[in-house]
Amino acid sequence: MNILLIEDEKKIASFVRNGLKAEGYGVDCAHSARDGVFMASECQYDLIVLDLKLGDGDGVEVCRTLRKMGRTGPIMMLTARDSVSERVLGLDSGADDYMTKPFSFEELLARIRAMHRRFQPAEANPSYQIDDLHVEMESRSVRRGGRNILLSGTEFRLLAFLLQNTHRVVSKSLILEKVWGYDFSPESNIIEVYIKYLREKIDKGQMRPLIHTIHGVGYRLCVAELSI
Ligand code: CA
Numbered sequence: 001m002n003i004l005l006i007e008d009e010k011k012i013a014s015f016v017r018n019g020l021k022a023e024g025y026g027v028d029c030a031h032s033a034r035d036g037v038f039m040a041s042e043c044q045y046d047l048i049v050l051d052l053k054l055g056d057g058d059g060v061e062v063c064r065t066l067r068k069m070g071r072t073g074p075i076m077m078l079t080a081r082d083s084v085s086e087r088v089l090g091l092d093s094g095a096d097d098y099m100t101k102p103f104s105f106e107e108l109l110a111r112i113r114a115m116h117r118r119f120q121p122a123e124a125n126p127s128y129q130i131d132d133l134h135v136e137m138e139s140r141s142v143r144r145g146g147r148n149i150l151l152s153g154t155e156f157r158l159l160a161f162l163l164q165n166t167h168r169v170v171s172k173s174l175i176l177e178k179v180w181g182y183d184f185s186p187e188s189n190i191i192e193v194y195i196k197y198l199r200e201k202i203d204k205g206q207m208r209p210l211i212h213t214i215h216g217v218g219y220r221l222c223v224a225e226l227s228i
Pocket of ligand 1: 007008009051052053054055
């Protein structure tokens, strides 16, 4: 289980990180709101521990941004005081639970375990098969023709979105909305860049490319008729 800890106070951050690591969790630390959002958008974490007061912003905004980006995993908010309004604000912004500082590490552990259990999917996550591309959503395993393909977090989310819409044309604006949130301007060429990355990993050297550009509209994932 991989945890992202977003906490600007380095002493607290290293205390929590060391404790979690000793329990066998993988832990990445971000010391600012900006880094936290970036890391959460690049990597898939099983759980995020998010401090409410960050040097360059607040946890509520971070939480809203992550939810807008489609991050549905559990978020534990750390609040500095036992303030009802802060707790309500935290939960309203999309956090799933909160803890009040100072907290006991044992309690944090117990709450993390409980949250993780709550978020286990009720049934097995789906897998997709299109041509010889096979994708398991939960383990994030991607294979084409038996060859393992390693994707970054963003590449995987983009592929997952295309797979959910197999055979349909998806517009660039829909991809921006669903894969990136609204945070990038449509002028940005980020989609083209990531489509190129995906093609290099999935389609390059293949007889039957799966990712197709529909000019002026968007993209479609499908097995195309071979044009002879
Ligand atoms: Ca703080």
